[in-house]
Amino acid sequence: MLEVKGLSKHFGGIRAVDNCSFSAEKGRITALIGPNGAGKTTAFNCISRTMTPTAGEVWLDGERIDHLRPHRITAKGLSRTFQISRNLADMTVLENVICQSKISGWRDLFKPAMSPSEIDKAMAILDFLGITRIAHEDGSNLSYGQKKLMDLAALLMSDPKIILLDEPAGGVNPTLLEEIVGHIRALNDKGMTVLIVEHNMELIMRLSHRVVVMAQGTVIADGTPEEVQKNPAVLEAYLGGALEDAA
Numbered sequence: 001m002l003e004v005k006g007l008s009k010h011f012g013g014i015r016a017v018d019n020c021s022f023s024a025e026k027g028r029i030t031a032l033i034g035p036n037g038a039g040k041t042t043a044f045n046c047i048s049r050t051m052t053p054t055a056g057e058v059w060l061d062g063e064r065i066d067h068l069r070p071h072r073i074t075a076k077g078l079s080r081t082f083q084i085s086r087n088l089a090d091m092t093v094l095e096n097v098i099c100q101s102k103i104s105g106w107r108d109l110f111k112p113a114m115s116p117s118e119i120d121k122a123m124a125i126l127d128f129l130g131i132t133r134i135a136h137e138d139g140s141n142l143s144y145g146q147k148k149l150m151d152l153a154a155l156l157m158s159d160p161k162i163i164l165l166d167e168p169a170g171g172v173n174p175t176l177l178e179e180i181v182g183h184i185r186a187l188n189d190k191g192m193t194v195l196i197v198e199h200n201m202e203l204i205m206r207l208s209h210r211v212v213v214m215a216q217g218t219v220i221a222d223g224t225p226e227e228v229q230k231n232p233a234v235l236e237a238y239l240g241g242a243l244e245d246a247a
């Protein structure tokens with residue numbers, strides 16, 4: 001279980017994340033939603049320690065992890081994707097998957113580029129995601145959606161027990177979106193804990209077991225998809241009524 005306690009990240013006078021507490025239960029899919037600028041990505045950055053929090057604690061399976069460096073957090077079993085796909089220039093998908101998964105600790109940079117066991121593992125992951133056909137494609141030739149799948153493959157190389165997905169469906173066509181949903185479900189069925197930031201409300205409402213809602217840096221609601229959809233504070237935060245439309 002991932003527990004976030006009193007997490008804050010301030011940028012000068014901007015309280016991007018302000019005393020937030022929530023958890024992602026083991027084996028469940030938890031969504032972190034909220035309007036633009038609510039602080040979701042900043043919270044992800046603090047949890048995965050790509051940013052140093054101003055205050056607060058992050059616990060993973062009873063162990064405090066907020067003081068650890070990102071590669072140590074990955075080694076503890078927490079991995080994340082980024083909103084913008086990361087793609088290493090002039091590398092194939094297979095090379096990207098292996099190398100991206102290595103950019104976690106500087107010592108790894110001195111290991112041989114790709115060991116046979118890593119290639120086997122990466123190919124098995126590409127197979128699971130149904131993208132072995134693009135294994136030897138140049139990463140820069142991929143569609144936006146294929147890059148999202150490549151990122152997911154790189155994430156799985158570290159054998160995570162919890163994955164943080166930052167907008168996995170953003171900018172993806174409807175067919176691929178269903179594929180990505182299927183993969184997230186399949187991973188969750190295998191016991192993987194998922195914390196997901198996503199703007200696609202319809203997707204969030206049918207995929208998540210639990211939804212945490214942020215607005216202006218704070219948690220304003222936390223409950224089942226049905227509960228948060230009816231919550232007046234949530235509807236107020238989404239002034240356009242996007243949640244009602246998704247219901």
Ligand SMILES: Nc1ncnc2c1ncn2[C@@H]1O[C@H](COP(=O)(O)OP(=O)(O)OP(=O)(O)O)[C@@H](O)[C@H]1O
Pocket residue numbers: 011014015016017034035036037038039040041042043
């Ligand atoms: N490095 C930074 N320096 C200053 N302000 C920042 C920085 N990163 C984020 N912010 C501000 O913090 C607030 C929260 O941003 P954040 O990106 O975490 O929100 P979000 O909920 O992920 O938004 P979106 O859904 O649009 O991606 C915003 O006001 C943003 O402008």
